[in-house]
Amino acid sequence: MSRPRSQAEYLARLVPPSVAGLNRRSLLAGAAGAGALLGTGLLAGCGSDSDSGGADAKTVSLGSNQSDPKPKDVIAKVMDGFKTSTGVQANINTVDHNTFQENINNYLQGKPDDVFMWFAGYRMRFFAAKGLAGDLSDVWGKLSGYSDAFKKASTGDDGKQYFVPASYYPWAVFYRKSVWQQRGYQVPKTLDELNNLGAQMKKDGLNPIAFADKDGWPAMGTFDILNLRINGYQFHVDLMAGKEAWTSDKVKKVFDTWAGLLPIHQPDSLGRTWQEAAQSLQQKKSGMYLLGLFVAQQFNNDEQDDLDFFTFPEVDSTIGAKALDAPIDGYMMARKPKSETAAKKLLEYVGSKDAANITVKNDPSTLVANTGADTSGYTALQKKAAELVGSATEIAQFLDRDTRPDFASTVMIPALQQFIKDPKDISGLLTSIENQKKSIFTS
Amino acid sequence: MSDLPLIQADRAVPPPAATTTTRGRGRRLRLLSRTDRVVITLMVLVPLLLVVGLVWLPAAATVLLSGTDWDGIGPLGEIDWVGLKNYDDVVNIYPPFVPAVQNNLLWLAALFVVATPFGMFLAVLLDKELRGSRFYQTALYLPVVLSLALIGFVWQLIYSRDQGLLNALLGSQTDWYGDPNVNIWAVLFAAGWRHVGYIMLLYLAGLKGVDPSLREAAAVDGSSEASTFFRVVFPVMRPINIIVLVVTVIESLRAFDLVWVINKGRNGLELLSALVTQNVVGEASRIGFGSALATIMLVVSLVFITLYLFTVMREDRR
Numbered sequence A: 001m002s003r004p005r006s007q008a009e010y011l012a013r014l015v016p017p018s019v020a021g022l023n024r025r026s027l028l029a030g031a032a033g034a035g036a037l038l039g040t041g042l043l044a045g046c047g048s049d050s051d052s053g054g055a056d057a058k059t060v061s062l063g064s065n066q067s068d069p070k071p072k073d074v075i076a077k078v079m080d081g082f083k084t085s086t087g088v089q090a091n092i093n094t095v096d097h098n099t100f101q102e103n104i105n106n107y108l109q110g111k112p113d114d115v116f117m118w119f120a121g122y123r124m125r126f127f128a129a130k131g132l133a134g135d136l137s138d139v140w141g142k143l144s145g146y147s148d149a150f151k152k153a154s155t156g157d158d159g160k161q162y163f164v165p166a167s168y169y170p171w172a173v174f175y176r177k178s179v180w181q182q183r184g185y186q187v188p189k190t191l192d193e194l195n196n197l198g199a200q201m202k203k204d205g206l207n208p209i210a211f212a213d214k215d216g217w218p219a220m221g222t223f224d225i226l227n228l229r230i231n232g233y234q235f236h237v238d239l240m241a242g243k244e245a246w247t248s249d250k251v252k253k254v255f256d257t258w259a260g261l262l263p264i265h266q267p268d269s270l271g272r273t274w275q276e277a278a279q280s281l282q283q284k285k286s287g288m289y290l291l292g293l294f295v296a297q298q299f300n301n302d303e304q305d306d307l308d309f310f311t312f313p314e315v316d317s318t319i320g321a322k323a324l325d326a327p328i329d330g331y332m333m334a335r336k337p338k339s340e341t342a343a344k345k346l347l348e349y350v351g352s353k354d355a356a357n358i359t360v361k362n363d364p365s366t367l368v369a370n371t372g373a374d375t376s377g378y379t380a381l382q383k384k385a386a387e388l389v390g391s392a393t394e395i396a397q398f399l400d401r402d403t404r405p406d407f408a409s410t411v412m413i414p415a416l417q418q419f420i421k422d423p424k425d426i427s428g429l430l431t432s433i434e435n436q437k438k439s440i441f442t443s
Numbered sequence B: 001m002s003d004l005p006l007i008q009a010d011r012a013v014p015p016p017a018a019t020t021t022t023r024g025r026g027r028r029l030r031l032l033s034r035t036d037r038v039v040i041t042l043m044v045l046v047p048l049l050l051v052v053g054l055v056w057l058p059a060a061a062t063v064l065l066s067g068t069d070w071d072g073i074g075p076l077g078e079i080d081w082v083g084l085k086n087y088d089d090v091v092n093i094y095p096p097f098v099p100a101v102q103n104n105l106l107w108l109a110a111l112f113v114v115a116t117p118f119g120m121f122l123a124v125l126l127d128k129e130l131r132g133s134r135f136y137q138t139a140l141y142l143p144v145v146l147s148l149a150l151i152g153f154v155w156q157l158i159y160s161r162d163q164g165l166l167n168a169l170l171g172s173q174t175d176w177y178g179d180p181n182v183n184i185w186a187v188l189f190a191a192g193w194r195h196v197g198y199i200m201l202l203y204l205a206g207l208k209g210v211d212p213s214l215r216e217a218a219a220v221d222g223s224s225e226a227s228t229f230f231r232v233v234f235p236v237m238r239p240i241n242i243i244v245l246v247v248t249v250i251e252s253l254r255a256f257d258l259v260w261v262i263n264k265g266r267n268g269l270e271l272l273s274a275l276v277t278q279n280v281v282g283e284a285s286r287i288g289f290g291s292a293l294a295t296i297m298l299v300v301s302l303v304f305i306t307l308y309l310f311t312v313m314r315e316d317r318r
Helices: A007-015 A024-046 A071-087 A096-103 A104-109 A120-127 A139-144 A147-151 A177-183 A189-203 A220-241 A249-264 A274-282 A295-299 A301-306 A339-351 A353-362 A378-392 A407-419 A428-443 B004-013 B018-023 B033-063 B085-093 B098-127 B135-146 B148-160 B166-172 B184-209 B212-220 B225-236 B238-253 B257-263 B272-280 B288-318
Strands: A058-064 A091-093 A115-119 A164-168 A171-176 A207-210 A285-293 A308-312 A328-334
Touching: A058 A071, A058 A339, A071 A091, A071 A339, A071 A353, A096 A104, A096 A207, A104 A115, A115 A120, A115 A339, A120 A139, A139 A177, A139 A339, A164 A339, A164 A353, A171 A177, A171 A220, A171 A274, A177 A308, A189 A207, A189 A249, A189 A285, A207 A249, A220 A249, A220 A407, A249 A407, A249 A428, A274 A285, A274 A295, A285 A295, A285 B225, A295 A378, A301 A308, A308 A378, A328 A339, A339 A353, A407 A428, A407 B272, A428 B085, B085 B288, B098 B135, B098 B184, B098 B238, B098 B272, B135 B184, B148 B166, B148 B184, B148 B257, B184 B238, B184 B257, B212 B225, B225 B238, B238 B288, B272 B288
Parallel strands: A058 A091, A058 A115, A207 A285
Antiparallel strands: A115 A328, A164 A328, A171 A285, A171 A308
16 A cells, blocks of 8 residues: 555545545644643643632531431531521531541642531641641630530640530440340459450350451451550550550550450451441340440431440559540631631531530430530430540540551551451561551651 | 545645645745644644643652652642652561552452453353343443442442351351452452453454454364364454453553452452552552552553563564
8 A cells, every 4th residue: 555645645544535525624623622622621620619608708618527317417407507596608518428538638738618527636636737727716715515625635736726526426335235134244344254244145146246347447446445444545645646666565465455355256357347247236146346326326216225335344453444435526617718707607606505406406326515515305325425425534536536547547457457367466466567657657 | 445546546646735835935845734733733732741741740740759758738848858768668567568469460360361261252152143142241241331339339248248148148157358368359259250241342342353254264174163263263363362461451450449349458458559549549648658659550560561562563563
């Protein structure tokens, strides 16, 4: 075949006779134009997608991570209450809970909503220190009904407040009253009693402690409570802050104790979700389950009264059993809200006892942070949970909220799963954690 | 084809450059008008900018970032250079790295040795015009069309230890997703399930394009079914074979979705791509460290890409 002698000739060949009648230049120009258009369209798409929310102080936007139906409904009701009380409309942007958490860095550095939902703990202080959250000290001046523990949990490293607590839930050992009554089980007060109870449950054909760690985070709850019981709150905080060595005997003892308890945990936990483990408790196949109060979501309405809990038993009598994980959820303000007055009005409202009352009325699986709220609507379980947290000497937030997120997700999750897989090589595991911790915390 | 007379006609006519020669006093003839040149420049520039901006710059930035400890927050000016520390950490103190490399290789081997040949085999069967071959085609191709979220959910229903179909049928207690010795095979089966359909369709399209007279000739020469396929059809399908090979390698290198849906690439399901995502995309934001992992993945991919290009170019030169 002959080669075309010029580019024009080459191009002419490419045009099938059926369209040859069409001016080829206009065709080509059109194609190039479409390409350019596509390009700019793509680039523009990366920028802002909505500038709604308004510059006037009549609206304020709220980024919500409460994507489950019930909490989502509660947030909507609280925002209705806000509108009735102040006349300002709150536009809620709900994002799936995990997605929200995973995108938080980009979200806060982009164009976040005026007010967004987040957790107390290291991560809140981290954003405050990075200048990604607004100072709420003046809002706190107008809030009432919060204990010092909550104010402390809302304070950044610089002593200013950056967070308004809304709700919290404790981690405890849950069980079904009917099962325990039928078998005559007693709440264990010490580790030995827990072990004996576990042995008895095994004999009775139950999984003593339901357990699931497919998603990686539930085992953090077990580590937290054992560390709090064995080494106390201060050591836990220092360990989470990277100040203590993971290779120390203290941490080793936590894992040794845990390894001793693993036989009374439900086996094959790494392929199970917490929902499945909770259902084994609900179906009376497991005797107890260490989890947050949200375990109640897996129980039917008529079974809620059958659910009870106790705090994890004492391991060391000099430490006691008064500390626990009770993560606090709440609100923060973006660094540059479109309308600071409206945003602060909203934060003041969500921190008020009116907002807390709406939450109490509508959601039985959470506890409100404001002590001024009318808690007569609490279920028996909620009342007991509130008492438990109220009597706690120290409150931790949960491993992935108390330490650097990169450490929690890329080091601790694989490490805890490795431990569950192979509980024998504890010192090798701890050396690996310590090496990675040094590398991460120095960067 | 109807473009043959077009070319011959062109040869007879002098170059269509009448408009440019009147103006062009230059030494050589301008065959393209100004509009042509503008259009062609645009058509080269726009895709070039897109490729450079969306592929090459990010790739270069990844390599650069892999030498830093950036956490994704704050201005670029605050980034500290840490040299090769991230690579050192990846290889020496990051436990998931070695299993990830092993799993990627295992993935490649499983797709290459089992799934791809099986997909080709199915294509050959379906090419025989069996009754209901449309139905089989659809059934086998369906996994490729389904959304990932759905596929993850479907397999969760089958593999779940306590509530799954498989354990209920077998009466076993196998922890398909949780036991690190088992879960990689469970996932490879699911991945193979998708891959077979993909390869089947590609190969079937190729088989339909094989000239039937070749088979007839082979049959006349007394060749058996098997030797016709291996000696005649298979060599004729060389271009398709290369595409299938490349698709298999690419699929195993970018394997990510299934393990991510299952357990985010942990506990026996580590893959390089999942580790990159865990470190870079999530809340962790270890951009520097994740970039080091991504760079390693890039280098591994480059090995295969180079091999592929080398083969293809040698082919062209022949």
